[in-house]
Amino acid sequence: MKTAIEVTPKVPLSHEALRDTIDLCLWAGQLLVQYGAETQLAEETVHRLGTGLGCDWLDVFVSYNALTITASSGVEFRTKTRRVLTHPVNFGTITAVTALNERVQHGELTREQVRLALRMISDTPRTYNRWIVILFVGLACGAFSRMFEGDWPAFWLTWAAASVATFVRQEFSRRSFNLLLVTIATAFTAGTLAGVGTLMGITTTPQFALAASVLLLVPGVPLINAAEDLIKGNVVTGISRGVWGGLISLAIALGLLIAFTLLGVRGI
């Protein structure tokens, strides 16, 4: 199948058609980079999408907060850049964009249909109800406290503190605060609640409750993606992601430190 595509000569796209194609590719790429795809996945998907829609070749430059594509077809070529402003993780969107790309590869879709599909993907709300997320992210942090072999009161305390912290994070994020501020506020909330529980003496393993209740904030996706980008040779993107992950970790510590200082609790 692959050779069949390569053998069939492509009809050169007009300048206008090329503009349309590159816009669609930028849109798909923006969704991928924004919602937590690592660089190679974004690059390959965008490249295949563009060639699937009739371009001869695409060069894709992915950076942490922008995306540049040069698309060529026949004698025409165009280059465009699009900014990527936020990085909330959403693997549902990444799945949808990848699936759309597969359909394009099979020649099932026209540009107009791709545009409609991308509009639909962008407008799809998140799968999980926010209260369910609060409950289960709290539970996940409680699970971490059990993994550190904390006692059951520490588990319940962590669950409660992390759930309230998740709520605070959602509220702050919704109001578009700077992500570092959101992180400090959330860590402060979790640290205060876990600290108050510790002062009340309900657990014999307070250090695990204190540490586990902020784990919902740990920038796992940026840090893992950073290391993966570095391994695969996308050094600049890797460094950007890593620095951002480090800053978030620092913000977590800052929020905790404020809470602990106010309460007079000792950290680990």
Place this chain on the structure above:
Amino acid sequence: MDIALRVFEDALWSGVAAAGFGMLFNVPRRWLWLCMLLGAAGHGTRRLLEFGGVSIEIGTLVGALIVGFAGYYIARRLRAPQTIFTITGAIPLVPGVYAYRAMIALLQVTTAAPEATQALLADASVNAIRTAFILAAIAIGIAFPSLWFDRQRPIV
């Protein structure tokens, strides 16, 4: 027997943690149980190796390799991006507590007595280094299958 039970409990909680974070990351509902399974397998393996006296860094590498290969296979079968399964499955392995300790120590340097500064700096760097190594182990583990199997595929 006691160790088997503790590893089992650890795997169970790791699965719960992976699923919780999967919801935060908006993993499609039909695949959440797979993330749960990978999370349990990865961290359960690390805990088992820790009981066997293996260092946490090597344990993480082995756990992440299991997550990586399983995620690679699942993603192939389901025609889905493997990132979904590998990252969510690796979340329980992320060295959150080491990073936390490093940062807390770093922030305490500013207020500590001069004679305590050295110990704090040492504490911060040891924890930061361990964080970095564990993260590298995770990334190598989950990237390895695609680096190994897909090297012939033309890259952009």
